[in-house]
Amino acid sequence: MSRLLTTTxxxxxxxxxxxxxxxxxxxxxxxxxxxxxxxxxxxxxxAYTEVATAIARSxxxxxxxxxxxxxxxRTVLPPEVRVVEISTDDAWIRDMGPTFVVDGKGGRRGVDxxxxxxxxxxxxxxxxxDRDDRAAAKVLEVEGADRYRAPIxxxxxxxxxxxxxxxxxxxxxxxxxxxxxxxxxxxxxxxxHEYLGTEKMVWLSRGVFDDETDGHVDNLACFAEPGxxxxxxxxxxxxxxxxxxADAARRLEAATDARGRSFEVVRLPxxxxxxxxxxxxxxxxxxxxxxxxRPGDRLAxxxxxxxxxxxTIVFPLLDERHDDEAAEILRxxxxxxxxxxxxxxxxxxxxxxxxxxxxxxxGER
Numbered sequence: 001m002s003r004l005l006t007t008t009x010x011x012x013x014x015x016x017x018x019x020x021x022x023x024x025x026x027x028x029x030x031x032x033x034x035x036x037x038x039x040x041x042x043x044x045x046x047a048y049t050e051v052a053t054a055i056a057r058s059x060x061x062x063x064x065x066x067x068x069x070x071x072x073x074r075t076v077l078p079p080e081v082r083v084v085e086i087s088t089d090d091a092w093i094r095d096m097g098p099t100f101v102v103d104g105k106g107g108r109r110g111v112d113x114x115x116x117x118x119x120x121x122x123x124x125x126x127x128x129x130d131r132d133d134r135a136a137a138k139v140l141e142v143e144g145a146d147r148y149r150a151p152i153x154x155x156x157x158x159x160x161x162x163x164x165x166x167x168x169x170x171x172x173x174x175x176x177x178x179x180x181x182x183x184x185x186x187x188x189x190x191x192x193h194e195y196l197g198t199e200k201m202v203w204l205s206r207g208v209f210d211d212e213t214d215g216h217v218d219n220l221a222c223f224a225e226p227g228x229x230x231x232x233x234x235x236x237x238x239x240x241x242x243x244x245x246a247d248a249a250r251r252l253e254a255a256t257d258a259r260g261r262s263f264e265v266v267r268l269p270x271x272x273x274x275x276x277x278x279x280x281x282x283x284x285x286x287x288x289x290x291x292x293x294r295p296g297d298r299l300a301x302x303x304x305x306x307x308x309x310x311x312t313i314v315f316p317l318l319d320e321r322h323d324d325e326a327a328e329i330l331r332x333x334x335x336x337x338x339x340x341x342x343x344x345x346x347x348x349x350x351x352x353x354x355x356x357x358x359x360x361x362x363g364e365r
Contacts, residue, residue: 002140002147005109008194009148014101014109015197017362018163018223019308020334024363025060026309027139028052030073031091032066035290036126036350038283047346048091049076051307051314051354054340056080058309064088064139084142089117089132092352094218095155096129097359098136100145101197108362109146111195112136113154118213119178120153125212125351126290143361150195152188153179157216157356159192162226165199165258167192172206172215179214200258204248208232209240211300212291218355219302221248224266224333227257232302233267241270266333268326271301271319280349293349305353306330310363313337316344316353 009015028048031037037044052061056078064086065073074083088096095118098110113136117129140147158173173179174188183191189201207215221231229252234241245267252263278295286292303326306315313330317323323341330339347353 002137002143002145005146005148007148009101009109009111010194010197012103014103014107015163016099016101016111016161018161018226019360020223020225021163022363023059023310023360025062025361026055026307027062027064027093027097027359027361028357029086029088029091029093029135030063030065030069031350032069033090034285035287036090036284037346038280038293038349043346044350045073045076047342047344048357050342051344051347051357052081053078054312054314054342055307055309055358057340058311062142064093064135086135086138087131088135089126089129091350092157092356093135093139093359094157094356095213096132096135097156098140098145098147099156099196100360100362102362109148110136110140110143111148111150112140113150113156114152115155116153116179118155119176122178123214124178148195150191152183152191155213155216156359157213157218157352159196160217160222161196161198162223162257164226166202166226167196167198167200168202168204168221168223168229169217170204170207170215170220173213173217176214198258202252202255202257204251206244206247208300208302209244210298212351216356219300219305219353220244221252222304222355226259227261228264228266228333230266230268230304230333232270232304234270239270239273245270266329268303268329269322271303271322271326272299274299274301274318274345274348276349291351299348301348302353305355307354307358307360308334309337311337313339314354315339315341316347317341318344318348
């Protein structure tokens with residue numbers, strides 16, 4: 001049973017742990033909508049299966065699947081992956097699912113953010129999105145975790161925390177008028193602290209170039225540990241990504257975290273640029289009200305968009321010119337974890353990557 005609470009996590013002594021802290025499991029949602037995933041989502045389903053299989057080597061995995069796809073998913077996925085029936089509009093559990101918080105005493109609850117498909121009627125990626133907005137409550141019911149219904153629109157991929165009081169996000173996303181136009185910057189910041197158990201916010205400017213999520217931070221930068229941030233980086237000054245990443249590096253290097261530490265910034269190479277091929281665009285059903293997939297459109301590719309499992313790093317293979325370098329940097333940054341690469345172009349074609357399609361359930365520390 002999951003109770004709806006009227007207090008806030010911070011008031012109750014709960015905090016969002018860093019992703020690098022131990023997990024008790026991970027959730028994904030099975031892709032199927034043909035107006036986002038090409039060829040009836042079969043290539044994307046194969047990629048999701050590889051991701052789920054790789055994570056399951058480290059921690060329990062649950063796949064949420066619609067009734068229509070339940071038997072197929074159960075047949076395709078390995079037996080160690082739990083399959084549960086939950087109706088959704090698409091397959092981005094990071095953004096529509098719950099953000100788990102813990103109290104350090106064995107307690108675990110979830111924050112249910114309001115979801116409007118990355119912008120609602122002012123630039124959102126599809127309509128309707130009501131099933132996605134209900135998904136967090138359903139996940140928490142399955143997990144038996146009490147629920148906080150947050151008063152703001154927010155996606156889980158738009159924030160990263162260090163578990164010790166610091167949260168990073170981009171102004172491009174959180175201050176976008178298509179999310180919470182009635183709230184000031186200070187009000188958004190205060191609400192995040194109340195629901196994440198954080199104390200200090202570090203604002204970056206923009207996310208990865210042409211990111212359709214309005215610049216989610218999880219595609220640009222993430223905490224490797226308290227005081228250490230991985231940042232997507234390019235040396236090509238002619239690439240629009242160069243100034244975005246350079247500005248983020250300047251902001252991080254000038255800031256301190258909630259404990260007063262300066263940040264060490266580790267640069268991960270930016271893959272690509274990667275564009276949608278004509279045959280890839282042709283496989284997506286054109287439907288009014290959803291974001292079109294057009295040949296030549298640039299994809300917001302990033303190696304930062306990985307999943308940090310308890311014993312492994314599952315990261316996207318995106319560009320043969322940079323895959324090995326990215327893997328080596330991840331091995332150096334996370335020396336106690338096995339680094340596993342998964343071919344992830346099919347996920348990228350849908351608008352995100354491995355971090356976007358996963359949501360960790362924290363374990364005991």
